[in-house]
Amino acid sequence: MAIRFTVWNPATGESLCNRRVASASEEFVKESIDNAQDAFQSGVWSKAPAIHRSKVLSKLARLLEERIPELTKIETLQTGRTIREMNAQLGRLPEWLDYCAAVLRTHQGFVAPTQGNLLNYVQRVPLGVVAQITPFNHPLLIAVKKIAPALAAGNSVIVKPSELAPITVLEFAEMAEATGVPTGVLTVLPGLGATVGKAIVGHPHIRKIDITASNQTGRAVGQVAGSNITSFTAELGGKAPIVVFDDADIPSAVNGVAFASFVASGQTCVSGTRIIIQDGVYDSFISSLLEKTESIRRRMGDPLNPQSTMGPVISEHHLERIEGILSRTSGKILCGGQRLSGPSPLDGFDFTKGSFLAPTVIEDIKSTDELWKEEVFGPVIVVRRFTHVEEGVALANDCKYGLGAGIWTSNLAQAHRVASDIQAGLCWVNTHHRNDPSSPWGGMKESGIGRENGIEAFESYSQSKSTIVNTSTMDEMRRDDWFSDSTVQRRYG
Numbered sequence: 001m002a003i004r005f006t007v008w009n010p011a012t013g014e015s016l017c018n019r020r021v022a023s024a025s026e027e028f029v030k031e032s033i034d035n036a037q038d039a040f041q042s043g044v045w046s047k048a049p050a051i052h053r054s055k056v057l058s059k060l061a062r063l064l065e066e067r068i069p070e071l072t073k074i075e076t077l078q079t080g081r082t083i084r085e086m087n088a089q090l091g092r093l094p095e096w097l098d099y100c101a102a103v104l105r106t107h108q109g110f111v112a113p114t115q116g117n118l119l120n121y122v123q124r125v126p127l128g129v130v131a132q133i134t135p136f137n138h139p140l141l142i143a144v145k146k147i148a149p150a151l152a153a154g155n156s157v158i159v160k161p162s163e164l165a166p167i168t169v170l171e172f173a174e175m176a177e178a179t180g181v182p183t184g185v186l187t188v189l190p191g192l193g194a195t196v197g198k199a200i201v202g203h204p205h206i207r208k209i210d211i212t213a214s215n216q217t218g219r220a221v222g223q224v225a226g227s228n229i230t231s232f233t234a235e236l237g238g239k240a241p242i243v244v245f246d247d248a249d250i251p252s253a254v255n256g257v258a259f260a261s262f263v264a265s266g267q268t269c270v271s272g273t274r275i276i277i278q279d280g281v282y283d284s285f286i287s288s289l290l291e292k293t294e295s296i297r298r299r300m301g302d303p304l305n306p307q308s309t310m311g312p313v314i315s316e317h318h319l320e321r322i323e324g325i326l327s328r329t330s331g332k333i334l335c336g337g338q339r340l341s342g343p344s345p346l347d348g349f350d351f352t353k354g355s356f357l358a359p360t361v362i363e364d365i366k367s368t369d370e371l372w373k374e375e376v377f378g379p380v381i382v383v384r385r386f387t388h389v390e391e392g393v394a395l396a397n398d399c400k401y402g403l404g405a406g407i408w409t410s411n412l413a414q415a416h417r418v419a420s421d422i423q424a425g426l427c428w429v430n431t432h433h434r435n436d437p438s439s440p441w442g443g444m445k446e447s448g449i450g451r452e453n454g455i456e457a458f459e460s461y462s463q464s465k466s467t468i469v470n471t472s473t474m475d476e477m478r479r480d481d482w483f484s485d486s487t488v489q490r491r492y493g
Helices: 026-042 050-079 083-090 094-106 139-152 167-178 193-201 215-227 250-266 279-298 316-328 389-396 412-421 454-460 474-479
Strands: 110-112 118-126 129-133 156-160 186-188 206-212 231-235 240-244 272-278 332-335 360-363 380-386 404-408 426-429 462-470
Touching: 026 129, 026 156, 026 186, 026 193, 050 083, 050 094, 050 139, 050 167, 083 139, 094 139, 094 454, 129 139, 129 193, 139 156, 139 167, 139 206, 139 454, 156 193, 167 186, 193 206, 193 215, 206 215, 215 231, 240 250, 240 389, 250 272, 250 279, 250 380, 250 404, 272 279, 272 389, 279 332, 279 360, 279 380, 316 380, 380 389, 389 412, 404 412, 412 426, 454 462
Parallel strands: 129 156, 129 206, 156 186, 206 231, 240 272, 240 404, 272 380, 360 380, 404 426
Antiparallel strands: 110 118, 118 462, 332 360
16 A cells, blocks of 8 residues: 655645645656656657657647646645745746747757768767656746756656645646656656655666755765766755845845845745845845835735735744754844744734744854854845955855855946856846746755756756768778778778
8 A cells, every 4th residue: 555645734734635645655666767768768759759849848838827827826735835926936837848849949969070081960869767856945846947858858757746745746747648748758756755765866777866955965866876877967055145235226125135035935045045235235224124024024924815925934844943043043133033823914814823934134143153054944034244345255155055146236347247256056136036948047066066947958868979970982991991901001080
């Protein structure tokens, strides 16, 4: 009998599913990966014409568009994120499928300029069976970001969604099959990372592993990938700095920092968590930021209410972890710092049974403090002041992570210089969290390996194959006898 687990609504503490989700057993994982390998070897998808795969992805994009209203509600229920956020986020997901469909129609091989009478043409071919481990914070977004280029390239795909939020990914797999993705080409295997995830990534058929996870998980999976000589992409932790200069437009910067920090309840890898403010505007900026933060807290309510500003964190366990970090800080809590209970001022929604934390701002923080160094993954930000540009950049780079960063300034020449000096794979100027299917997404330092999005993602799910054809005449080929008794020098290589 299959082991089942419950998906909980973090806003209410209630069970979300009428029937619990079945966790894949070790035997079922093996069977599914073997089936995926058989599907790949059959060529039903891996060798299908690019135009066919493109049409299927486009068809899937249209079905996804039709299902957005239903999926946004499910996403809000399983993550606690506000319906406003989910409508905005999921509404863009078909773009990733359309982009990869367009890449298939336009991506070209090439002929290498090989010397001699040789025609050397280079093609991209799929890897085989690929594994993807996706997180709870953007369940369907991150899954689609990974699945789209993997399918476009012709692979068979195995997905292990977070056990905290697997439902929309399971729904998407059914949609994919309904629109023409062959059986065995896309398989979703729910379950715990320690059991199901481990069984997936360790299987010898897996030719690529792509994860979005914590650094601890990334290291563990990376060791498996290295042992199996498997390609590896990892989007790991972040501790994004946002540098606010004296010449920034303060209302815009405050709004931008609030969005960067508190959207998704701070549960994104690029959340603005270290706000670094120049001396000249520090006091006015903090005053406005606290007003904004209080406004966000005051308008929190039922995540299904379109007027609600921010939802809970993903679980009670996660909330307790954040509370532990807050209890250990030496910083000064300017606002927030406590869980919410009782009725919402917005709509009377009862916070008591959910995992709600008030948006939190902390100052007087040291570089050795856990809140400065480690990813919290919640609505908690720390603020520091700086005097000179070099000091601001040094504070921004004073971190083991390097995924996202933000700069607020009206001096675009300065913005370009600072962006060049900040050690992050993504650097926004006078905005934050902006994303596009064409824009590479990934980190420096301990924030990961490889990139999502764009041509890089498509090519990371494929490999080059070089075919070299001798175009010499028959006489020329016969004279090219390496072991002849002639002393004429022959070409080697």
